[in-house]
Amino acid sequence: MRVTWGDCDPARIAYTARIPWFALDAINGWWEHHLGGDGWFQMELDRNMGTPFVHMSLDFTAPVTPRHRLICHVWPTRLGDTSVEFRVDGVQDGVTCFSGRFVNVFTIADKFRKSPPPEEIRRIVEARIPAAQSG
Amino acid sequence: MRVTWGDCDPARIAYTARIPWFALDAINGWWEHHLGGDGWFQMELDRNMGTPFVHMSLDFTAPVTPRHRLICHVWPTRLGDTSVEFRVDGVQDGVTCFSGRFVNVFTIADKFRKSPPPEEIRRIVEARIPAAQSG
Amino acid sequence: MRVTWGDCDPARIAYTARIPWFALDAINGWWEHHLGGDGWFQMELDRNMGTPFVHMSLDFTAPVTPRHRLICHVWPTRLGDTSVEFRVDGVQDGVTCFSGRFVNVFTIADKFRKSPPPEEIRRIVEARIPAAQSG
C-alpha cells in the first residue's frame, strides 16, 4: 500500500484518521482475495450481504510515513454466529506501526438485518483463522 | 468552513486534492440552503434527481491554511436545458485562495439518464444567476 | 457537523472509515474551544506541542446518515503524566451512533519525544474531567 504526500499531516507522518482507512482497505482486499475478486461493493450489490462494523480498536506503535510501503497483514481471528473479527497489523520496513481489531456483523443488505453468513463465507473464514486462536 | 490539521499536507497547507472536496461541500450547501435543507443525498433518494459532474476547473491563487476559516462563495452562473454551471470562490482572511467552475448535468437518478430539471429547480437556479452573467 | 453525500458509501450511510475522522475533528474542535482558537495545527507550529494518538477504540451502535446533523460530544476522561484520554460520543436526532475512546500522548513536537504537558494545558484538561470519572 502506498502512503503518499496527501495522506500526511503537517507533522510529516500519516494523519491518524487515515489509518483506519488503510486498515479497512486491507480488510476489503482480504475479501477480494478470497471471494474471487468480490469486495464489499460486490458483496452488497451482487450477493445482498452487508458486513457493517460494530467495533474497531487500534494501537499505534510507530508513525506511518511515505518513506516505505505500508504492508497490511489481515486475518480473521474469530467467527461468531452472525459476526466476524479481523486483525490488521500495519508494518513498514520491518516495524509494526499499528495493530487493530475489527468486528463486523453479517447482514442481509437490503433489509439491514443481522443474519448468519452463507455457508460458503463461513467455510472461507473458518479455514483462515489461525489454529492457536480458534482452539 | 473549518480547515483542520488533517486537511493539511507536510507543506503545512491544505492538500490540493482536498480543495475540490471543499468546493463540492459548498455546492451541496448551496442546494441545502435553497431547497429547504435538501442536499444531494435527499435530491437523489427523495426527489430521484441526480446532478453528476461533467466538468470542473480550478485556479489556485493562494494556499489554504488552518489559520483562518475558509469562506466559500457559491453561485450559479449558467443554466442550460439539462445542465447547470456553478462558480465557487474560496476566501480566507480577505484573500481569494481559489476560484472554480463546475458543470453538472441533471439526471433522472434511478435511470442515470440526462433530463431537464423540474420546474421548481429551474426557477430557483435562474433567480440566483447574477444579472451581468446571465444577460 | 454536517454529514454529506461524499461521506456516504453505497449503503447510503457514512462510510465507517469516515467516523474516526469526524471524531478527530471533534477532538480538534475541543482544543480550539478551550485554547482560544488553537487546534492541533497551532499547538504543533506555535506551541511546539504534539499530541499523537497511541490508541483509539470505537463502538458503532447506529448508522450515521446525511438526514440529520451529527452532534459530537467530547470530553477528557483521564489525564496521566504524559497522556490524555478523550471520550467522543456521536449523536444524530437523539440517537447515539458511536462512542469512542482516544488516547493521546503529549510530545515536544520538534523532537517527537514524550513529555509532560505545559501547566496551562494540565489545568484546562483537569478542570473538564467529569467528577465521577476522575474521582
Next chain:
Amino acid sequence: MRVTWGDCDPARIAYTARIPWFALDAINGWWEHHLGGDGWFQMELDRNMGTPFVHMSLDFTAPVTPRHRLICHVWPTRLGDTSVEFRVDGVQDGVTCFSGRFVNVFTIADKFRKSPPPEEIRRIVEARIPAAQSG
C-alpha cells in the same frame, strides 16, 4: 489503482471529489517512477523542491466504479521556465472515465518561492513530453 467501497457515494460510483485525488496520486506516482522512488514527500523534504498546483481542469465522461481497476495514464505536456503541465487520463475496462490537465509551478520549498527546476528535473520532464505536443 483500486477503487473501493469507501471511494463510492450513494449513487454507487466514485464520489466526484475523489477523482482529483486519484489523479494527484497518479502524478505523484509518475514522479516516483522517474525520480528513483522519490515522490512529492521526498522532493519537498530531501530535495527542497515544491510543485504546488496553480490549475486543474477535468472532464468527466463516464462514472468510475469498483467493478474494474482504474488505470491512470500520466504524461507531461508542457514545460515552462518555472512550471510543468501534466495530462492524466483515467481508464476503466477500456473506457476513458475522465481526462484532466494539471499545472504545477516549481518552488524552493522552504522559501515557498517560484524557481526554475533543477537541470535533472528539466531533462527528465522534457524527454517525456510527446513529440506532437511539444513541437
